[in-house]
Amino acid sequence: AVLGRLRLRPSEGGATPMRTATKGRSYQRTGSEVWGSQSTSSSPVNHSSPNLEDNSGAPSFPLRQSAFSLERGADSASSRRGLAMAPLPWWAVVLLQFGQGCILYLALCPQPPMPPPPAPPAPPDADALWKDGWAAAIDTFGLCTLAERGELHFDINANAFVGCDGRAWSKLAFCCAPERPSAPLLSLQPMSASEHPNALLVSWTSPAERGSPVVSFSLYLVRGEASTELEAREGETSVLGEIVCEGYQLSCTVKALNTSIPHMLWLVAHSPGGSSQPSPAVTLLPAPLPISLTATDNGDCSFGPDDTLTLSFNAPTNRPLAESNRDGASDGATAELALEADAVATILGFSTKVGPMRGKWDALGTKLTLWPEPVAANPEPTVDIFLAEVRVRLKPEGRVVVPPPGFSLAADRWSPPLTVAGCFVDGFEVGMLRWFAESADPESYHISIGTDHRRTGSRALRMEGGNGGQFDGLSAHLPTAVYEPRGLSCWVRSTVAANVGYLALGGPSLHEAVVFFHLRPTGQAGLLSAKGYFLGGNYSVDRWLHVAVALDWSHRTADLMLDGSLVASGVGFVSGAADARMIHIFNSDKGVVWWDDFVVY
Numbered sequence: 001a002v003l004g005r006l007r008l009r010p011s012e013g014g015a016t017p018m019r020t021a022t023k024g025r026s027y028q029r030t031g032s033e034v035w036g037s038q039s040t041s042s043s044p045v046n047h048s049s050p051n052l053e054d055n056s057g058a059p060s061f062p063l064r065q066s067a068f069s070l071e072r073g074a075d076s077a078s079s080r081r082g083l084a085m086a087p088l089p090w091w092a093v094v095l096l097q098f099g100q101g102c103i104l105y106l107a108l109c110p111q112p113p114m115p116p117p118p119a120p121p122a123p124p125d126a127d128a129l130w131k132d133g134w135a136a137a138i139d140t141f142g143l144c145t146l147a148e149r150g151e152l153h154f155d156i157n158a159n160a161f162v163g164c165d166g167r168a169w170s171k172l173a174f175c176c177a178p179e180r181p182s183a184p185l186l187s188l189q190p191m192s193a194s195e196h197p198n199a200l201l202v203s204w205t206s207p208a209e210r211g212s213p214v215v216s217f218s219l220y221l222v223r224g225e226a227s228t229e230l231e232a233r234e235g236e237t238s239v240l241g242e243i244v245c246e247g248y249q250l251s252c253t254v255k256a257l258n259t260s261i262p263h264m265l266w267l268v269a270h271s272p273g274g275s276s277q278p279s280p281a282v283t284l285l286p287a288p289l290p291i292s293l294t295a296t297d298n299g300d301c302s303f304g305p306d307d308t309l310t311l312s313f314n315a316p317t318n319r320p321l322a323e324s325n326r327d328g329a330s331d332g333a334t335a336e337l338a339l340e341a342d343a344v345a346t347i348l349g350f351s352t353k354v355g356p357m358r359g360k361w362d363a364l365g366t367k368l369t370l371w372p373e374p375v376a377a378n379p380e381p382t383v384d385i386f387l388a389e390v391r392v393r394l395k396p397e398g399r400v401v402v403p404p405p406g407f408s409l410a411a412d413r414w415s416p417p418l419t420v421a422g423c424f425v426d427g428f429e430v431g432m433l434r435w436f437a438e439s440a441d442p443e444s445y446h447i448s449i450g451t452d453h454r455r456t457g458s459r460a461l462r463m464e465g466g467n468g469g470q471f472d473g474l475s476a477h478l479p480t481a482v483y484e485p486r487g488l489s490c491w492v493r494s495t496v497a498a499n500v501g502y503l504a505l506g507g508p509s510l511h512e513a514v515v516f517f518h519l520r521p522t523g524q525a526g527l528l529s530a531k532g533y534f535l536g537g538n539y540s541v542d543r544w545l546h547v548a549v550a551l552d553w554s555h556r557t558a559d560l561m562l563d564g565s566l567v568a569s570g571v572g573f574v575s576g577a578a579d580a581r582m583i584h585i586f587n588s589d590k591g592v593v594w595w596d597d598f599v600v601y
Contacts, residue, residue, distance in 0.1 A: 179210040179273050179274075180210065180271065180273050180274035180275060180276050180277070181207045181208060181209050181210055181214050181269040181270075181271050181273070181275075181276040182207040182208040182210065182269075182276060182277075183207065183269075183276050183277040183278065183279050183280070184204045184205070184206070184207040184217070184267045184268075184269050184276065184279045185204060185205070185207075185279055185280065186202055186203075186204050186265060186266065186267055186279050186280075186282045187202070187203045187204065188200060188201070188202055188265075188282055188284065188407055189201040189202075189203065190409055190410065191253065196253065196255065197396055197412065198255070198256060198257045198258070198259055198396075198409060198412065199253055199254065199255045199256075199257065200253070200254045200257060200284065200409065201251060201252075201253055202219060202245075202251065202252050202253075202254060202265060202267075203250060203251040203252075204217070204250055204251070204267055204279070205250065206250065206269070207269050207276060209271060210271075210273065213271060213272070214248075214269045214270065214271045215248065215270055215271060215272070216246065216247055216248050216269075216270045217245075217246070217247065217248065217249075217250075217267055217268065217269055217270070218243050218245075218246050218267070218268045218270065219243065219244050219245040219246070219252050219254075219265065219266075219267050220241040220242065220243060220244070220265065220266055220267070220268070220278075221241050221242055221243075221244045221254060221263060221264070221265050222241035222242075222263065222264045222265075223258070223261060223262075223263055224258075224261045224262065224263075241264070257284070257409060259286065259287040259408070259409045259410070259411060259412055259413070260286050260287065260289060260413065261286055262283060262284065262285055262286055263283070263284040264281050264282070264283050264284070265281070265282050265284065266278045266279045266280070266281045266282065267279040282407070283407075284407060284408060284409065285402050285406050285407060285408040286408060287400070287401060287402070287408045287409050287410060287411035287412070287413070288313045288314065288315050288316075288317045288394075288400055288401070288402060288408070288411050289313060289314045289315070289411070289413060290311055290312070290313055290314075290392065290394060290411070290413060290414075290415035290416075291312055291313065291314045291415075291416070292310075292311075292312045292415070292416060292419070293309060293310070293311050293312075293390070293391065293392055293415040293416060293417070293418045293419070294309070294310050294312070294418070294419050294420070294421065295307060295308070295309050295310075295385075295386060295418055295419070295420040295421070296308045296309075296310065296421070297386070297420055297421070297422060297423060297601075299422075299486075299601065300601060301386060301420060301422070301423035301424075301425060301599045301600075301601035302384055302386060302599070303372075303384055303385035303386050304372075305371075305372055305374060307371070307372075308369055308370060308371045309357075309369070309370040309371070309385070309390075309392075309418065310367055310368070310369050310370070311348075311367065311368045311369075311370065311392055311415060312366065312367050313365070313366050313367070313368075315366070315402060316364045316365045316366050316402070316403050317361075317365035317366070317400050317401065317402065317403065317411075318365060318399070318400070318401050318402065318403045318404070319337060319361040319365035319403075320347060320398055320399045320400055320401075321339060321343040321346060321347060321398070322337045322338070322339065322361050337360055337361040337362070337363070338358070338359070338360045339358060339359035339360065339361070339368075340358065341356040341357060341358055341373050343359070344356075344357050344358060344359045344370065345357075346395065346397065346398050347359075347368075347394065347395060347398030347400060348370075348392050348393065348394065348395065348398070349392070349393040349395055350390055350391070350392060350393070351388070351390050351391040351392075351393070351414075351429075352383055352385070352388040352390050352429070352457065353383075354372075354385055354390065355372060355373065356372070356373035357370045357371065357372060357373060358370070358371055358372075358373055359371075365403065383427065383429070383456040383457040384427070384456070384597075385418065386418065386420050386423065386425045386599070387425055387426075387427035387429070387456065387457070387597045387599065388418075388427050388429045388456075388457050389417040389418050389425065389426075389427060389429050389430050390417070390418045391414050391415050391416070391417055391418070391430075392414070392415040393412075393413070393414050393415070394410075394411040394412060394413055394414075394415075395412070396409075396410040396411070396412040397410070398410065398411075417430050421479070421481065422479065422481040422482060422601070423479070423482065423599065423600065423601050424476070424478045424479060424482055424485075424583070424598065424599070424600035424601075425598065425599050425600075426476070426597075426598045427456065427457050427459075427596065427597050427598075428449050428457075428459045428460055428461050428596065429457045429458060429459055431449055431459060432449075433447070433449060433461070433474075434476065435461075435474040435475060435476045435585075436474065436475050436476065437473075437474060438471055438472050438473060438474065438475050438584070438586070439469075439472040439473065440472075441467075441472075444465050444466075444467055444469075444472060445463055445464065445465035445466075445473060445474075445587075446462075446463075446464040446465060447461070447462065447463050447464075447474065448461075448462050449461055449462070450462045453493060453594045454594075454596060455491040455493075455544050455596035455597055456596065456597055457596075460594050460595065460596040461594065461595040461596065462592065462593075462594055463585065463586075463587065463592070463593050463594075463595065464591075464592045464593075465587060465590065466498075466499075466500060466586070466587030466588055466589050466590045466591060467590070468588055468589075469586070469588070470502070470510065470586060470588065471504065471508060471509060471510070471584050471586060472586055473502075473584065473585050473586025473587065474584070474585050474586070475508075475582050475583065475584045475585075476582065476583050477581060477582055478580065478581055478582065478583060478600055482580075482600055482601065483579040483580060483581055484551075484553050484579055484580070485505070485551060485580055485600045485601060486550070486551055486601055487548065487549060487550045487551060487599075487600075487601050488505060488515065488547075488548070488549045488551070488583075488599070488600050488601075489546070489547070489548045489549075489597070489598075489599040489600075489601075490503070490546075490547050490595060490596070490597060490598045490599070491544050491545065491546055491547070491595070491596045491597050492519070492544070492545050492547060492593060492594070492595055493542065493543065493544045493545065493593065493594040494519055494539070494541060494542075494591060494592070494593045494594075495541065495542055495591060495592040495593070496541065496589075496591040496592070497519075497520075497521050497522070497523055497541055498519070498521050498587075498588075498589035498590070498591045499518065499519070499520060499521060499587070499588040499589045500518070500519055500587040500588065500589055500591040500593050501517075501518055501519040501525075501585075501587070501593045502516075502517070502518040502584070502585065502586050502587065502588065503515070503516075503517040503518065503547070503583070503584070503585055504516050504517075504583070504584040505549075505580045505582075505583055505584075505600070506574070506575065506577045506580045506581075506582065507575075507577055507580075507581065507582060508582060508584075510574065510575070511575055512575055512577045513574045513575055513577065514551070514558075514573045514574060514575065514577050514580045515527065515549055515551070515558055515573070515574070515580075516528040516574045517536075517547065517549070517560075518588075519539055520534070521589075523538050523539060523540070524536055524537070524538060524539070525537060525538065525539040525545060525547070525562060526560060526567070526568060527549070527558060527560050527568055527571045528574060529571045529572050529574070530572040530573060530574055530575070531572065533571075535560070535567075535568035535571050536560055536562065536567050536568050537560075537562045537565070537567035537568075538562075539562070544594075544596075545562060545563060546561075546562065546563050546564065547560075547561075547562060548560075548561040548562075548564075549561075555570075556572060556573045557569075557570045557571060557572055557573070558571045558572075558573065559571070583598070583600060
């Protein structure tokens with residue numbers, strides 16, 4: 001308001017009086033002093049003495065001024081109304097003159113151009129940032145202020161430095177010496193068996209960083225026996241094994257694991273402050289291994305409703321799909337560990353068609369007993385389970401694993417072939433010959449397991465040769481329990497009518513044989529009796545013939561059935577052998593003979 005109503009003028013020669021008015025008081029200066037007097041007019045008033053009083057009775061006083069005059073504007077509206085302004089104090093005049101100088105300086109002197117706005121910062125690079133930050137922090141005049149450094153102190157109770165956050169990467173973290181990250185923790189989870197067989201999902205969370213950021217992880221794996229050795233040395237800081245995953249990700253899929261051997265995994269976190277201690281090792285145990293498949297037979301050595309199969313494991317299992325788990329029962333009753341047919345089909349697969357099967361786990365999950373579904377509509381299998389020497393496969397989707405707290409992948413293995421106690425069975429389905437060659441001349445026979453002609457299943461034994469001898473073909477030993485067998489059954493097929501297709505049950509020669517069967521060139525098939533008679537029936541070339549012999553050890557006689565028909569009975573044993581420990585097959589004449597589905601019971 002003052003600047004709007006006043007203006008500054010230099011005085012001429014320093015002698016021109018300076019006039020002003022404020023609140024009815026006027027001042028006039030001659031030379032370098034101004035004298036004040038009371039007045040209601042803007043006209044100048046001259047005084048001869050500086051000590052004169054104004055009209056109001058107030059004493060006059062001198063006021064130092066510069067060589068400028070303050071003059072009330074002639075065109076002021078207040079002048080026309082006869083209003084007067086109060087005099088300005090000396091400090092207000094000084095401020096006005098200083099402001100005028102600043103305005104003139106800014107108007108006359110060129111100013112430097114304003115700098116352009118800074119470019120947006122580039123995205124932070126973890127490596128570059130921590131290196132730059134750490135380089136500045138270790139300098140006395142770096143990132144850390146004295147106040148920040150003063151926040152760091154050692155807490156005796158906590159036995160640690162307090163003041164660094166240790167959890168995130170901050171400027172204060174660089175004011176402390178960064179430590180290695182804490183050891184991370186691993187978590188294991190199996191993958192879907194259908195999408196990732198024998199694969200494992202390993203996950204973890206980022207550990208406490210302790211003043212510098214975690215920039216990567218390394219997942220180590222040791223396979224087989226080496227993992228057992230490392231487990232015995234748990235606590236060592238040296239890290240052995242192969243790196244299967246590396247980077248900043250928080251999970252990793254480990255594939256192509258062998259479920260039959262142990263594995264050990266652990267994780268190391270890396271940061272500018274160093275690498276962490278290895279995480280607590282996690283051991284992946286071998287999956288339960290099926291070690292045997294046995295049958296409990298009712299005595300006929302043929303699988304039926306009264307027979308059972310038992311699958312045994314080398315270690316306890318989690319008993320998957322057992323009724324106790326599905327129904328939440330906890331009393332451990334045997335009935336609660338039963339499996340319906342659909343549950344068995346989820347866990348197990350069979351090498352041949354067996355029809356629906358039910359099952360039951362034992363208390364530890366080390367044995368699974370199986371029996372046929374008692375349904376009238378149950379179709380007959382295409383081959384007897386005993387003859388097929390069936391094998392069982394543990395499906396990974398069945399989730400047969402070790403029980404908690406252990407951890408393993410799901411078992412995905414085949415069992416050994418079925419064994420039937422008290423029976424000799426061989427359907428040649430496993431593709432491996434378990435008979436022994438008796439001839440000293442390896443060229444006397446050409447023996448193979450083929451698929452051209454088979455009675456049941458997919459394979460049969462083919463024997464080609466013969467040079468007039470006996471007991472020079474193949475032989476097999478019978479189990480101890482059948483040294484006095486009650487019966488014998490097999491199928492034979494010849495491409496020629498000749499003295500071929502010999503079968504002897506007993507010892508290693510005719511003089512120790514109990515039963516002596518063969519085909520003749522006349523088209524007859526029968527048994528040789530102790531008196532030298534040949535008793536039997538007829539056969540056809542290139543046609544399968546079923547041979548069944550029933551033995552009566554009390555009377556030392558045998559009955560012969562061909563294709564289910566009794567053709568000879570009461571045929572005396574060939575010799576006085578006390579038992580039958582071996583079975584022999586051979587040809588006397590040259591020919592090709594096929595054998596299949598041997599059963600001695």
